[in-house]
Amino acid sequence: MYGMKATNIRARVRAEMTEEIKRIARRHLATDGANLSLRAVARDLGVVSSAIYRYFASRDELLTALILDAYNSLGQAVEDREGAVARDDLTGRWMAVCDAVRDWALQRPHEYALIYGSPVPGYQAPQDTVAAATRAVTVLGTVIQDAAVARRVRHDPLETLPDKVAQDVRRAGSVIAPDVPDAVTARALSAWVTLFGLVSFELFGQLNRVVEHRDEFFAHQMRAQARFVGI
Amino acid sequence: MYGMKATNIRARVRAEMTEEIKRIARRHLATDGANLSLRAVARDLGVVSSAIYRYFASRDELLTALILDAYNSLGQAVEDREGAVARDDLTGRWMAVCDAVRDWALQRPHEYALIYGSPVPGYQAPQDTVAAATRAVTVLGTVIQDAAVARRVRHDPLETLPDKVAQDVRRAGSVIAPDVPDAVTARALSAWVTLFGLVSFELFGQLNRVVEHRDEFFAHQMRAQARFVGI
């Protein structure tokens, strides 16, 4: 703030341009899939292809930016939807998270594929994405944490985990869900995997000719997962 | 057979050539990822790029062939592994299926990505792949079918499914697992989704910095799924 002119035109224009490029790139992603063409984006922008390189050092860097945005967009969607449910309606909150993920994915299939599909060849996700990637799962973690604190999560206290599994599970839950029994956290992780597994199957065509009533099937399975976890 | 010469050299050479192209393509897939270059394959084959088009009408057609092979390879691996377990060891058979899928995927990550990752843009899977794609899941279906027939699958007979879900589930199970209660079939489908969800998460980097003991985590979760289904 200090030392930064109120009207830093250069920086502002640059940010707008960057945003515009990403917007057009997202549009191309939605129609042409993952093989995003820098030149096509440049054409749509009414600019020569080399000009794009003023803003993104490479196609990969542009993709990274889109991936980061996608994670944040998903995180935001999940937070918003879950936040609108009454705090003590634990099942409602659980289902809100699941529905938010699926709806977001159905609305932006190519952005979903970008972050949860096969990784772009030769591309290594930078550290930046990690924080954004955890936003969504954090919400689900909070739901079971609240459930545990309210003593509203059923579980067999005798159920134990193999040592190494317990280690991983404990570390994963320690920050967001410290009061949740390890066995329950393990089940929640499994449910999380099932959620994304199902969305991926639906989006990537693995449910074709098998499951026709997608909405009902998804709702049923996610309700079943809630019970499996103990909510 | 009739009308087909014992030594149909042309056809045989053609088949060998086709196989050789696929072999090289698979090798490229393993190193360079999904952006398979026809020209690079041609170079490795010691042939000019246009020659490839004698055998595959397009890059997509070559990819389709690789996808078909991948489904069959996975199916074979699952069948072999499950077939080696004693018929009455139901849990062993269940785990054999899960382990076979994961091991196959870890050994051929790019082929796995080809069939269970984001679909290649603009590419539509032809009908041929459907049959091959069901080989693996059929094996798991047989396990729960055998379990049901032997009355060794625990389940709450009062558990019901929403109508539309029951419809889909019944149709899915009617051929391979007709004696399995619908509710159990629904859980088995969920477990199937979890299996591939977990493998995808592991392969696509979603487990990084979360789960370190991959083998143990996977084994635990799949055992949990077996119990969830009732085996």
Added chain:
DNA sequence: CACAAGCAAGAGCAGTGCTCTCTGTTGTGA
């Protein structure tokens, strides 16, 4: 054993990511 069928080569088209050089503009620090 003549020949049709099948094959690979080569040139070429339109597209790609990316680099480098050059010019024109414009915000900005002194």
Added chain:
DNA sequence: TCACAACAGAGAGCACTGCTCTTGCTTGTG
């Protein structure tokens, strides 16, 4: 206020891609 450094965009070019089409040559086969 103003000179200038920093910056944006253009354009040419390189090596690559999938794919097509034409041209000859080889070879299995009726």
